[in-house]
Amino acid sequence: xxxxxxxxxxxxxxxxxxxxxxxxxxxxxxxxxxxxxxxxxxxxxxxxxxxxxxxxxxxxxxxxxxxxxxxxxxxxxxxxxxxxxxxxxxxxxxxxxxxxxxxxxxxxxxxxxxxxxxxxxxxxxxxxxxxxxxxxxxxxxxxxxxxxx
Amino acid sequence: xxxxxxxxxxxxxxxxxxxxxxxxxxxxxxxxxxxxxxxxxxxxxxxxxxxxxxxxxxxxxxxxxxxxxxxxxxxxxxxxxxxxxxxxxxxxxxxxxxxxxxxxxxxxxxxxxxxxxxxxxxxxxxxxxxxxxxxxxxxxxxxxxxxxxxxxxxxxxxxxxxxxxxxxxxxxxxxxxxxxxxxxxxxxxxxxxxxxxxxxxxxxxxxxxxxxxxxxxxxxxxxxxxxxxxxxxxxxxxxxxxxxxxxxxxxxxxxxxxxxxxxxxxxxxxxxxxxxxxxxxxxxx
Ligand code: SF4
Numbered sequence: 001x002x003x004x005x006x007x008x009x010x011x012x013x014x015x016x017x018x019x020x021x022x023x024x025x026x027x028x029x030x031x032x033x034x035x036x037x038x039x040x041x042x043x044x045x046x047x048x049x050x051x052x053x054x055x056x057x058x059x060x061x062x063x064x065x066x067x068x069x070x071x072x073x074x075x076x077x078x079x080x081x082x083x084x085x086x087x088x089x090x091x092x093x094x095x096x097x098x099x100x101x102x103x104x105x106x107x108x109x110x111x112x113x114x115x116x117x118x119x120x121x122x123x124x125x126x127x128x129x130x131x132x133x134x135x136x137x138x139x140x141x142x143x144x145x146x147x148x149x
Numbered sequence: 150x151x152x153x154x155x156x157x158x159x160x161x162x163x164x165x166x167x168x169x170x171x172x173x174x175x176x177x178x179x180x181x182x183x184x185x186x187x188x189x190x191x192x193x194x195x196x197x198x199x200x201x202x203x204x205x206x207x208x209x210x211x212x213x214x215x216x217x218x219x220x221x222x223x224x225x226x227x228x229x230x231x232x233x234x235x236x237x238x239x240x241x242x243x244x245x246x247x248x249x250x251x252x253x254x255x256x257x258x259x260x261x262x263x264x265x266x267x268x269x270x271x272x273x274x275x276x277x278x279x280x281x282x283x284x285x286x287x288x289x290x291x292x293x294x295x296x297x298x299x300x301x302x303x304x305x306x307x308x309x310x311x312x313x314x315x316x317x318x319x320x321x322x323x324x325x326x327x328x329x330x331x332x333x334x335x336x337x338x339x340x341x342x343x344x345x346x347x348x349x350x351x352x353x354x355x356x357x358x359x360x361x362x363x364x365x366x367x368x369x370x371x372x373x374x375x376x377x378x379x380x381x382x383x384x385x386x387x388x389x390x391x392x393x394x395x396x397x398x399x400x401x402x403x404x405x406x407x408x409x410x411x412x413x414x415x416x417x418x419x420x421x422x423x424x425x426x427x428x429x430x431x432x433x434x
Contacts, residue, residue, distance in 0.1 A: 003200040007193065034186040036177075039193050045345045047207065047352045050200075074205035074352050137203050 004050060004076065004137045005130045007039040011049035011073065015066055015102065017056020020116035021083035025053060027119045035123060046072040051129050052106075053122075057085040057092045058099045070106045076136035078129040081108045082122060084115040091115075154233060161232045162225060169364025170194045172371070172394070179398045194364070198357045206353030209258040216254040217355045221362045223247035228369045234298025237285040237376075244369065248274055251347060251359070258350035266346030269409060270334035276413045277321035280420040283428060284373065287314040290431050297372075301379035308377045310434055313427025315377050319393060320419045324412070325370055328401035331412055370394075 014022045028035045029042055043049055046069045058066055070079070081102050084090035089100040099105060109132045112125035174191040181188025190196075208214065227243035230236065248270070255267035289295050291310050292303040300307075308315065324331040335346030343349070351359055371394055378386035407415070 002203065003196050004203055006196040007200040031184060031186045034181070034188070036181060036189050037187050039189050039196055043345070045349055047350065048345065048348075048356065050204070072207075074207050076204070140205070141203075 002134045002137050004133050007041075008050045008126065008130060008133065009041045009043045009048055010051045010053055010126070011044070011046050011069065012042060012053045012055070013066060013069055015054055015056045015058045015062040015086070017083065017085055021055035021085070021114075024116045024119050025055060025082065025122060028122055033119050033123065035126070038126075040126065046070075047074065049073050050077055050133060051126065052077065052079045053082055054079065054086050054102050054108075055082045057089045057095075058102050058105050059095075059097045063099065063105050066102065066105055076133055076140045078109045078133045078136065079106060080110045080112060080122075080125050080129050082112045082114075082125065083117045084113065087111050087113060157233055158229045161229055165225070165228055165232075165368045166361050166364045169361075169367045170198070172367050173364060175395070176398055179395060180402060183398070183402045194360070198360050201357035201360070202354050204353040206355055208355075209260075209350050212257045213254055213351065214355055216250050216257060217351065217358050217362075220247050220250040220254060221358050221365075223250065224362045224365045224369070228365050228372075231297055231369055231372050234296060234301070236295045237288060237297055237300070238295050240297070240369075241281060241285060244366075245274070245278070247362070247366075251362075254351065254359075255347040255349075260350045262344040262346065262349040266334045266343055266349065269343075270347055272409045272413060273324055273331065273334055276331075276416040277324045280317045280321045280416060280424050283314055283420065283424040284318050287311045287424075287428060287431070288376070290428065297376060300376050303380045305380040307380055310431060311377060311427060313423035317419050317424040317427075318373070318377075319396075320423075321416055322370060322374070322394075323397055323400055324416065326367070326397055328397050330400075330404040330407040332401075332406060333409055333412060 012022070012025055027033060046052075050073075052070060052073060054066065056062075070077075079102075081087050085092060086102050089095075089098050092098045093100055102108060110125045110129045112121050114121055117125075171191065173194040174189075177193060178188040178191055206214075223243045224247040227240045227247060230240040230243060252267045252270050252274075255263045255270070258264075285295055288300045288307075288311070291307045292300045294300065327335060333346075335343070335348055348356060348359055371390060374393060375386055375390040378389050380386075381389075
């Protein structure tokens with residue numbers, strides 16, 4: 001039995017979003033949606049996080065930060081892209097300094113569409129990421145065993 | 150050391166974290182209810198710690214792990230001494246040494262957040278230590294012994310005689326439990342200016358050990374609180390201690406964080422006003 005599913009800690013990074021999606025992410029923590037019911041905690045620390053949530057389009061400035069945050073998260077980990085901007089660059093796609101989606105910078109596991117993405121779909125995205133996280137956890141365990149033997 | 154003592158010590162080592170984890174779970178549930186949320190399952194702290202053991206542990210410096218183990222070791226020693234009815238002063242010293250090792254853990258890394266966390270933790274220690282040392286002193290003046298067993302078998306009126314010390318202890322309990330308004334060095338909630346303060350650079354199984362250490366600490370502090378009421382008998386003492394313990398959740402939810410200067414001043418004032426005064430007037434009551 002894997003406990004990764006029961007206690008996913010989340011790191012939220014806004015890579016130059018318009019803040020629309022960020023507000024929806026934060027709405028998940030409010031009494032109405034209360035994601036702590038599922039053991040989900042919004043931690044501000046990449047070293048404690050299991051799931052990285054990214055909102056907004058990445059540009060040359062935020063790319064380094066995003067890569068750094070991703071690298072600092074210990075395995076097993078998963079990434080969720082939230083909102084049109086994070087998925088494809090959204091309305092900023094044609095801007096000269098914007099990447100067309102954060103999956104050009106770091107590997108993404110779950111895509112949550114919407115502008116802004118609704119809290120329900122964000123929670124749904126996290127639930128899907130949990131399955132991936134569990135699979136990664138098992139994989140990691142096997143890798144550790146191989147490394148030991 | 151008899152077999153019985155060894156068995157009791159083993160029982161504490163096993164049961165301590167179980168009770169501590171449950172206390173933490175109830176704490177989180179109560180907090181959620183106060184914010185009109187449903188809150189996590191009561192067993193959530195156990196899930197968290199078991200998950201942390203499944204994660205990779207990134208080591209910044211290998212000293213870190215050693216320090217974390219020392220933190221846990223002295224915490225357990227402190228608890229064993231207390232719950233076997235041993236000397237309160239020795240238990241207090243072990244508790245302090247354990248606290249110092251946690252500061253060393255945070256200090257050994259390069260993260261500025263961790264460094265500020267450890268610096269603030271030292272300030273907090275400075276703030277609560279005078280009051281904390283007055284607790285065994287007060288017990289000694291009333292019960293004539295530093296041993297927890299003798300204090301528990303003391304006179305039921307000791308809680309009245311030590312009322313000032315009790316108030317002072319409740320005040321610093323907020324600091325010890327890392328609750329608002331005194332959660333300067335680290336907090337249960339992310340997204341603060343310190344990231345996670347003390348534990349910023351501690352990950353995976355090391356972080357799990359720190360959590361388990363905090364569970365032991367909660368049980369030890371509850372034990373101290375219980376000692377005040379112990380002569381009244383378990384049926385009275387335990388509920389009172391638990392209610393006072395969880396009253397800290399209310400304090401946590403109704404206060405904003407203070408600055409370190411205010412924290413030190415406030416706790417020294419309380420220590421002087423309630424603790425020292427109580428000890429001074431003790432011969433007359
Ligand atoms: S997807 Fe829409 S709401 Fe979200 S950050 Fe982009 S523009 Fe804002």
